[in-house]
Amino acid sequence: MTNEYNPDGKEIRFIDSHYKDLFHIPDGSCVQIHYPDEMVVKPCTFIDEYHTQIGYNVFHICQFAEIMERNGASYMPEPEIMGDEAAWKVGKDRILAVQTCEDGYDYTLLDENYNEIDGGQVDNPELSMLEVRRDILESFGLERRELRAMFYEDVMEQAFEVGRQAVVVNDPAHPAAQQVAESESRIAALKVQKRELLEAINAGKTALHTVNEVLETLDNAEGWSTWDVMGGGLMADLAKYEELDNAQKQVEQLQVELRRFKTELSDVEITADLQVTVDSFLKFADFFFDGLFADWAVLDHINQAQSRVENTKGQIKRVLALLKKMREDVDVQIADEKEKQEQLAVETEL
Incomplete structure (x- = not known):
């Protein structure tokens, strides 16, 4: 800079x-x-x-x-933030919460009482969390303020409670008051749903990243194995098995990430078929790699592994596409509710 x-x-x-x-x-x-x-x-x-x-x-x-x-x-x-979410007290009267999403980052800017001032999305996943925070603060003229770390979940839960209790119509006896209160409740529920979708999306993206690493490692192993079949000698043999050892470790990590993906999906109302698909991901890793390294027909097994991992990759991408569509639908519903509230406010003033 x-x-x-x-x-x-x-x-x-x-x-x-x-x-x-x-x-x-x-x-x-x-x-x-x-x-x-x-x-x-x-x-x-x-x-x-x-x-x-x-x-x-x-x-x-x-x-x-x-x-x-x-x-x-x-x-x-200041160390880089390795997690998917973070929040800070900005000076004395602002709070910033940031969470990763599929296309970059979602953010919410609140006042000291947890009322939402602004929110949006930064469509640049190449930026780090700290770079995104700096850009957001600069856009609001807050870049010089000192920051104090807060717990993201605590911030969003408090904002949720404030939003739930808020009634924008001044006269509580007005017929529109109940409609606004009901709308606020729907918005709060939709925001919880959106958060759960984002958590599932992030878990899926993590698994997808590891799948790509597995495929790259298996491609390397295939190259060495092909050379070994053609008489590559001891060096090709050692290199091949080093790549296969790496693939084994990556698949073990993938198993952990797929289980987390499955857990996050259980919080989201999606079709039962999708849940079965995730179960098959886990069965694949447990079943296939148990015998991969014990068999001498290594090249054939590598080719089978590549095919299975590609299939897993396709399944994850299909699930992510569905989750992204669901998140977009929730955004539309939130926007519709806010538009209804604005219309109610206008009608109340007339």
């Missing part, structure tokens, strides 16, 4: 109070500060080799180190 003070994109240097280098971070990223009683994340901007803007304040790098030492605080680069 570059800014007006940093056209060359130099990194920000952090030192201790004795001028010993501790670490560097890219311009525009964050430092994570551990105070005795809390942990805070602050955005950083390069000013020059010896000065850095941290949050809203500019510090000499040694001055910052001395302040941290006096406060009994330690500091480190």
